[in-house]
Amino acid sequence: xxxxxxxxxxxxxxxxxxxxxxxxxxxxxxxxxxxxxxxxxxxxxxxxxxxxxxxxxxxxxxxxxxxxxxxxxxxxxxxxxxxxxxxxxxxxxxxxxxxxxxxxxxxxxxxxxxxxxxxxxxxxxxxxxxxxxxxxxxxxxxxxxxxxxxxxxxxxxxxxxxxxxxxxxxxxxxxxxxxxxxxxxxxxxxxxxxxxxxxxxxxxxxxxxxxxxxxxxxxxxxxxxxxxxxxxxxxxxxxxxxxxxxxxxxxxxxxxxxxxxxxxxxxxxxxxxxxxxxxxxxxxxxxxxxxxxxxxxxxxxxxxxxxxxxxxxxxxxxxxxxxxxxxxxxxxxxxxxxxxxxxxxxxxxxxxxxxxxxxxxxxxxxxxxxxxxxxxxxxxxxxxxxxxxxxxxxxxxxxxxxxxxxxxxxxxxxxxxxxxxxxxxxxxxxxxxxxxxxxxxxxxxxxxxxxxxxxxxxxxxxxxxxxxxxxxxxxxxxxxxxxxxxxxxxxxxxxxxxxxxxxxxxxxxxxxxxxxxxxxxxxxxxxxxxxxxxxxxxxxxxxxxxxxxxxxxxxxxxxxxxxxxxxxxxxxxxxxxxxxxxxxxxxxxxxxxxxxxxxxxxxxxxxxxxxxxxxxxxxxxxxxxxxxxxxxxxxxxxxxxxxxxxxxxxxxxxxxxxxxxxxxxxxxxxxxxxxxxxxxxxxxxxxxxxxxxxxxxxxxxxxxxxxxxxxxxxxxxxxxxxxxxxxxxxxxxx
Ligand SMILES: *[C@@H]1O[C@H](CO)[C@@H](O)[C@H](O)[C@H]1NC(C)=O
Ligand SMILES: *[C@@H]1O[C@H](CO)[C@@H](O)[C@H](O)[C@H]1NC(C)=O
Ligand SMILES: *[C@@H]1O[C@H](CO)[C@@H](O)[C@H](O)[C@H]1NC(C)=O
Ligand SMILES: *[C@@H]1O[C@H](CO)[C@@H](O)[C@H](O)[C@H]1NC(C)=O
Ligand SMILES: *[C@@H]1O[C@H](CO)[C@@H](O)[C@H](O)[C@H]1NC(C)=O
Ligand SMILES: *[C@@H]1O[C@H](CO)[C@@H](O)[C@H](O)[C@H]1NC(C)=O
Ligand SMILES: *[C@@H]1O[C@H](CO)[C@@H](O)[C@H](O)[C@H]1NC(C)=O
Numbered sequence: 171x172x173x174x175x176x177x178x179x180x181x182x183x184x185x186x187x188x189x190x191x192x193x194x195x196x197x198x199x200x201x202x203x204x205x206x207x208x209x210x211x212x213x214x215x216x217x218x219x220x221x222x223x224x225x226x227x228x229x230x231x232x233x234x235x236x237x238x239x240x241x242x243x244x245x246x247x248x249x250x251x252x253x254x255x256x257x258x259x260x261x262x263x264x265x266x267x268x269x270x271x272x273x274x275x276x277x278x279x280x281x282x283x284x285x286x287x288x289x290x291x292x293x294x295x296x297x298x299x300x301x302x303x304x305x306x307x308x309x310x311x312x313x314x315x316x317x318x319x320x321x322x323x324x325x326x327x328x329x330x331x332x333x334x335x336x337x338x339x340x341x342x343x344x345x346x347x348x349x350x351x352x353x354x355x356x357x358x359x360x361x362x363x364x365x366x367x368x369x370x371x372x373x374x375x376x377x378x379x380x381x382x383x384x385x386x387x388x389x390x391x392x393x394x395x396x397x398x399x400x401x402x403x404x405x406x407x408x409x410x411x412x413x414x415x416x417x418x419x420x421x422x423x424x425x426x427x428x429x430x431x432x433x434x435x436x437x438x439x440x441x442x443x444x445x446x447x448x449x450x451x452x453x454x455x456x457x458x459x460x461x462x463x464x465x466x467x468x469x470x471x472x473x474x475x476x477x478x479x480x481x482x483x484x485x486x487x488x489x490x491x492x493x494x495x496x497x498x499x500x501x502x503x504x505x506x507x508x509x510x511x512x513x514x515x516x517x518x519x520x521x522x523x524x525x526x527x528x529x530x531x532x533x534x535x536x537x538x539x540x541x542x543x544x545x546x547x548x549x550x551x552x553x554x555x556x557x558x559x560x561x562x563x564x565x566x567x568x569x570x571x572x573x574x575x576x577x578x579x580x581x582x583x584x585x586x587x588x589x590x591x592x593x594x595x596x597x598x599x600x601x602x603x604x605x606x607x608x609x610x611x612x613x614x615x616x617x618x619x620x621x622x623x624x625x626x627x628x629x630x631x632x633x634x635x636x637x638x639x640x641x642x643x644x645x646x647x648x649x650x651x652x653x654x655x656x657x658x659x660x661x662x663x664x665x666x667x668x669x670x671x672x673x674x675x676x677x678x679x680x681x682x683x684x685x686x687x688x689x690x691x692x693x694x695x696x697x698x699x700x701x702x703x704x705x706x707x708x709x710x711x712x713x714x715x716x717x718x719x720x721x722x723x724x725x726x727x728x729x730x731x732x733x734x735x736x737x738x739x740x741x742x743x744x745x746x747x748x749x750x751x752x753x754x755x756x757x758x759x760x761x762x763x764x765x766x767x768x769x770x771x772x773x774x775x776x777x778x779x780x781x782x783x784x785x786x787x788x789x790x791x792x793x794x795x796x797x798x799x800x801x802x803x804x805x806x807x808x809x810x811x812x813x814x815x816x817x818x819x820x821x822x823x824x825x826x827x828x829x830x831x832x833x834x835x836x837x838x839x840x841x842x843x844x845x846x847x848x849x850x851x852x853x854x855x856x857x858x859x860x861x862x863x864x865x866x867x868x869x870x871x872x873x874x875x876x877x878x879x880x881x882x883x884x885x886x887x888x889x890x891x892x893x894x895x896x897x898x899x900x901x902x903x904x
Contacts, residue, residue, distance in 0.1 A: 195884070208300055
């Protein structure tokens with residue numbers, strides 16, 4: 171009786187976990203978190219008090235969620251009343267929250283982006299008129315699945331982070347009616363699938379975004395009502411798919427490139443209210459589809475090209491407010507255009523008297539003056555540069571150069587130069603972890619009795635590991651690496667410094683390092699010694715093999731490691747993603763706390779990986795690339811479920827036996843008896859479900875570590891609840 175009802179419960183549960191269409195619990199959690207961060211807008215109330223539990227199938231005129239495979243792919247929230255157009259509420263904004271217009275002081279754009287990045291399948295994001303304020307943080311690059319983003323009518327300000335252009339899948343971007351007041355990244359051409367870019371009603375400054383060799387997908391470009399200046403780049407005349415271009419209400423100057431008018435698909439061209447000057451060529455060609463042209467309120471002179479004349483064509487052309495020679499009663503006197511156009515460069519007096527304009531004395535004077543200005547400017551900037559470099563900015567600059575020089579083996583240069591801890595990590599309590607320091611080779615030699623054989627405790631693809639004892643009695647582990655000479659010592663040191671910043675309670679602590687020139691040197695490599703705390707209570711692999719760990723202990727250890735890896739992925743920008751995760755590398759200290767070792771080494775040891783690749787052939791290298799951290803952690807989860815014997819039959823197991831988890835009987839055959847005896851079936855099911863997801867073929871479709879961690883903690887909770895009636899469980903905090 172009891173047994174059969176147990177089966178029934180179990181079957182229901184596993185059915186529930188594997189086959190229903192309900193939104194993923196972790197995704198729902200993210201949405202509720204989002205509601206909190208947006209400070210509980212009324213239009214999201216129905217997320218909590220609607221009886222239907224599945225947010226994927228709830229929508230309202232102002233809120234719409236679309237899901238695929240139970241993951242949120244589209245999220246749209248509009249803050250204004252449905253049948254009204256949003257309006258810019260305020261015309262000025264000084265970067266501080268405004269009551270009843272913006273979200274409160276508590277709102278953080280950084281946290282909002284972090285939360286959104288947990289919607290790992292999100293393709294379309296629309297958050298319009300919700301009072302969102304702040305600067306777009308660098309970590310916006312985490313939203314790399316996005317194809318469409320609309321954050322219009324909010325209170326975003328500042329510049330655009332360069333990382334924005336790494337959102338390579340973007341197709342449409344709408345940031346109208348915000349308060350952006352810096353420059354726009356000039357490598358927009360990286361967004362190779364971009365069709366629509368709309369930045370209307372902001373305060374963007376500087377030149378128009380350069381769109382060199384944009385792969386001709388751009389169709390709609392709206393930049394009106396900003397403070398863009400300079401000329402329209404000639405390359406805009408090569409945007410072969412462009413249909414609509416609105417550059418009105420800026421401070422653009424010069425003559426627009428004539429090819430702009432003859433683009434094959436252009437229908438709408440609006441250049442009104444700028445400072446454009448000069449004469450449009452009379453033989454200007456207009457594209458067949460060009461229907462609307464607005465060049466009014468500029469400083470154009472001369473005649474109107476015949477293809478822009480209203481009488482002859484079916485075009486709607488506006489040209490009032492220039493100094494053209496047609497329809498003169500709506501034009502300004504030519505002095506208006508000449509003065510305004512030239513007044514900046516030449517003394518106005520000379521404009522009034524054309525005879526003087528070519529006066530060589532004045533010309534020479536102007537040129538001399540210009541040269542003098544230039545000299546002063548150059549000298550000035552040299553002095554400023556000197557100052558800056560003295561103040562210590564020189565190191566990253568130097569580094570950047572070096573990384574470029576060694577780009578063959580280099581990490582992407584941005585990684586080193588822009589790497590920095592994100593705020594959560596900075597807040598992380600790392601108290602008690604000793605400071606990173608330099609060790610002398612002498613010190614290490616003493617600690618290991620001159621690297622005596624008996625102190626050798628491991629040897630892997632990354633080099634030998636020795637155990638040592640420092641003078642003060644501290645036990646240490648020393649990893650000896652041979653690192654390519656392609657890095658200069660300085661570059662290497664910066665890499666090591668970056669490694670030293672990876673500090674987390676669940677990471678084996680890197681105490682310091684030593685770059686030796688005393689040790690024998692074979693010419694094209696450097697000897698590097700990494701000094702770690704010695705973690706002495708065995709590793710997870712051997713504990714699993716010893717069949718002693720109960721299910722709750724396994725969950726506790728796994729949660730700790732998942733936290734550490736989550737930190738490696740997101741605690742530093744850009745993250746460390748290849749951490750050679752395996753059960754052997756999870757060490758336990760005397761209080762049973764899990765600490766991950768062997769992490770982050772790809773930053774100095776990538777050569778080793780490449781050699782491996784050569785040896786094992788291209789195919790297996792590709793396989794390895796498929797095996798990212800999530801995949802490898804999935805394998806550790808699997809070992810936790812079925813015991814480490816599975817390790818020897820890795821691929822075979824995955825193909826043939828993952829399916830065995832589906833039914834209770836088969837599960838009994840496969841799952842480690844210790845686990846079966848100490849786990850609740852519900853808790854087990856949670857882990858089985860997340861384990862499967864880690865093995866999904868496409869690495870991008872795999873869960874994030876935040877997801878993995880959530881499942882681990884959820885499984886631990888379920889386990890604790892199941893045990894509570896019998897015994898009081900204290901979940902160990904990790
Ligand atoms: C929905 O929930 C909110 C807050 O949770 C509450 O203020 C509101 O009255 C509820 N609305 C309905 C229709 O139940
Ligand atoms: C729940 O949502 C559905 C679909 O949007 C809606 O028709 C229904 O009225 C809502 N129920 C409540 C109690 O809000
Ligand atoms: C929600 O979005 C889907 C997909 O874009 C669309 O089919 C549906 O009509 C939208 N519903 C509302 C209420 O906007
Ligand atoms: C942009 O606006 C913010 C908020 O008003 C201000 O603090 C910042 O100095 C401005 N930046 C520039 C480049 O004008
Ligand atoms: C901001 O957060 C603090 C602390 O969490 C809270 O006491 C305060 O009420 C919040 N303010 C607003 C406007 O939500
Ligand atoms: C750009 O679009 C093409 C065609 O839709 C697609 O195959 C490609 O993956 C997209 N590129 C990116 C970076 O998303
Ligand atoms: C050009 O843009 C301005 C401002 O957006 C608008 O007022 C004007 O009507 C546009 N011109 C045409 C011909 O559409």
